[in-house]
Amino acid sequence: MQLTISPENPLEWLALRANLAPIPLLHVQIMPVLAKAVLEAADKGIFEAVKEGRKTLDELTTTLHLNRKALGELMGLLTAMGYFTYKNNQFSLTRMARRFTLKDDPFSVYGMMIFNNRVVWDWMNQLGNYLQTGEGIQYHDSLSTEQWQYYQEAMVAASSTEAREFGRRAPVPKGATSMLDIGGSHGQHSAALCRKLPALTSIILDLPPAIEQAAPLLARQGMGNRITYRPGNALTDDFGESAFDIVLLSSLAHHFTPEQNQLVTDKVARALRPGGVFIVNEFIRPELGAKPDLIGSSTDLFYGLSSTAGNYSVTEIQQWQQTAGLKAHKVISYRTMPGRVMVAAKK
Ligand SMILES: C[S@@+](CC[C@H](N)C(=O)[O-])C[C@H]1O[C@@H](n2cnc3c(N)ncnc32)[C@H](O)[C@@H]1O
Numbered sequence: 137m138q139l140t141i142s143p144e145n146p147l148e149w150l151a152l153r154a155n156l157a158p159i160p161l162l163h164v165q166i167m168p169v170l171a172k173a174v175l176e177a178a179d180k181g182i183f184e185a186v187k188e189g190r191k192t193l194d195e196l197t198t199t200l201h202l203n204r205k206a207l208g209e210l211m212g213l214l215t216a217m218g219y220f221t222y223k224n225n226q227f228s229l230t231r232m233a234r235r236f237t238l239k240d241d242p243f244s245v246y247g248m249m250i251f252n253n254r255v256v257w258d259w260m261n262q263l264g265n266y267l268q269t270g271e272g273i274q275y276h277d278s279l280s281t282e283q284w285q286y287y288q289e290a291m292v293a294a295s296s297t298e299a300r301e302f303g304r305r306a307p308v309p310k311g312a313t314s315m316l317d318i319g320g321s322h323g324q325h326s327a328a329l330c331r332k333l334p335a336l337t338s339i340i341l342d343l344p345p346a347i348e349q350a351a352p353l354l355a356r357q358g359m360g361n362r363i364t365y366r367p368g369n370a371l372t373d374d375f376g377e378s379a380f381d382i383v384l385l386s387s388l389a390h391h392f393t394p395e396q397n398q399l400v401t402d403k404v405a406r407a408l409r410p411g412g413v414f415i416v417n418e419f420i421r422p423e424l425g426a427k428p429d430l431i432g433s434s435t436d437l438f439y440g441l442s443s444t445a446g447n448y449s450v451t452e453i454q455q456w457q458q459t460a461g462l463k464a465h466k467v468i469s470y471r472t473m474p475g476r477v478m479v480a481a482k483k
Pocket of ligand 1: 387
């Protein structure tokens with residue numbers, strides 16, 4: 137799966153081949169507007185307003201207390217983007233929008249839309265500074281309570297689809313009874329494995345302000361005391377010795393430097409039981425010159441901006457695991473999320 141600019145007919149194909157289409161204009165003039173339109177639509181409740189059935193522009197204008205002309209422009213764009221259809225003067229949600237934009241759908245990315253609109257959008261202004269200094273925002277040190285809540289809800293949104301595939305395909309021992317989920321937040325990955333392995337219990341190690349906001353999200357999973365929290369810090373806490381059959385580090389390695397990841401992996405190796413599995417679950421940084429991958433490369437830059445670190449290659453992750461005395465086990469690419477990979481090692 138790739139995000140691409142693709143021709144719709146042979147003449148456009150020729151124009152692209154002949155380098156006649158001003159691609160940068162699409163990137164700088166069109167793409168930021170597309171992203172911001174979807175974010176504002178979610179934040180203004182536009183998707184929710186059409187949830188129960190078709191609505192005219194006048195009805196939406198009245199319900200949402202928005203400017204009719206401006207809303208009409210936004211609805212035109214969202215229709216062109218495939219979020220709505222327009223027939224008989226009425227807008228309806230498409231199948232895609234119904235599944236992914238509504239607050240309560242289990243696959244919804246609504247939480248990510250709100251976090252990105254209210255918190256992350258402003259970070260983009262700091263990209264120039266990041267390029268000059270190499271210093272990222274380090275947002276874990278500065279979020280307000282409200283922003284921690286948006287962040288944790290965004291993490292649920294980001295991983296709902298992935299967690300299902302993780303539960304089905306993660307290469308874990310069938311008889312596993314004990315798991316450590318480092319930076320596990322909402323616990324969707326732990327819950328997916330607990331549903332599959334009846335004897336499994338999991339401990340989520342996360343920062344205290346994260347747990348405060350994530351606990352109600354975990355409660356929604358209905359796993360009772362099979363998944364519990366341990367407030368702490370992965371960089372400074374000891375994980376114990378021969379205590380776990382599974383250790384997961386999902387979307388946290390990109391916040392850590394290579395040295396910090398090595399330190400964490402060394403502690404994981406000690407904490408695993410013989411035969412236990414360590415999974416690093418991440419977007420992968422494409423090597424320079426490798427096949428273009430917009431998702432791997434854009435998340436790499438974004439994590440650099442937000443946390444100073446960034447994505448790593450599969451080889452780098454395996455290097456930490458081997459240095460810690462673990463054996464390479466499996467590398468599994470997600471089918472539902474391009475650029476996303478589980479890198480598993482065994483003790
Ligand atoms: C990007 S989220 C990933 C959440 C979840 N693992 C997932 O894959 O959806 C990173 C999580 O790691 C936590 N975190 C960040 N720094 C940490 C640290 N030093 N120790 C433990 N957890 C940390 C954050 O609070 C957050 O919940």
